[in-house]
Amino acid sequence: MLSWYETVSGLIDLRSFSNLWYWIMLAVVWSSASHFVLGVPWDMVLRAKRQGGAAEEDLHDLVRVNVNRLLHIAETAGAGLLAIACFLLTTLTLLGFVYGMEFAQAVDLLAVPLTLVAWLSIRCARGIRKADGADLYRRLHRHRLVTQGIGMAAIFVSAFWGMAYNLGLHPF
Incomplete structure (x- = not known):
């Protein structure tokens, strides 16, 4: 019988590539990122395009609010957020690929790809x-x-790297 500690450490395992929770989270994150375009649900975009009228007005209002919000954040705190993001991404990259930490x-x-999507979202919002x-x-x-x-x-890339890591083909 498993002890309480073994059960909890099995659920919060930092061996990411062999953990089912990592792959579930990866799928959910990318599914959500592609469903919410600039914070607007994609089904709302399709409904507004098909029906027009009030649905289209709602879409324009929600896009206007989200674009203004995103650009306000980028204009007021953009430099600080960029510095923090660069620091965190550099730290993660060094810990992960230089020091060999699987979780990093x-x-x-x-x-890294989510940061690219965030940059493209700001660019799209400006357009x-x-x-x-x-x-x-x-x-x-x-x-x-x-x-x-x-x-x-x-x-x-995550699946390829995770498979190589689990097969012991990583250089660390």
Whole structure:
């Protein structure tokens, strides 16, 4: 019979690539990232495009609020957030790929592509703020496709690296 400590340490295992929770979290994170485009649920975009009217007005309002919010954060705290993100990503990369910490590698393989998606979201938000409403659907769709592409590449690289790590093919 397993002790309480063995049960808890099995659930909170820092061996990420052999832990089912890491792979579940990876799938959920990328699924959510591609479903919420600039904070707007994709089903709302599709409904507004199909139905128009009130659904389209709601979409424009929600996009306006989220774009203004995202750009306000980027303009007021962007430099500080960039410095913190660079520090954390550098730390994770060094801990993971220089010092061989598996948990840092796993988090880095998740955080680096998400940082790229965040940068692209700010760029897309700036484009939406400058453009007129007719271009909105195209910009949201393109941003979603790029996010999905980054997510697929990130999942592939994580799976490849995790498989190599579990087979003992890592250089550490």
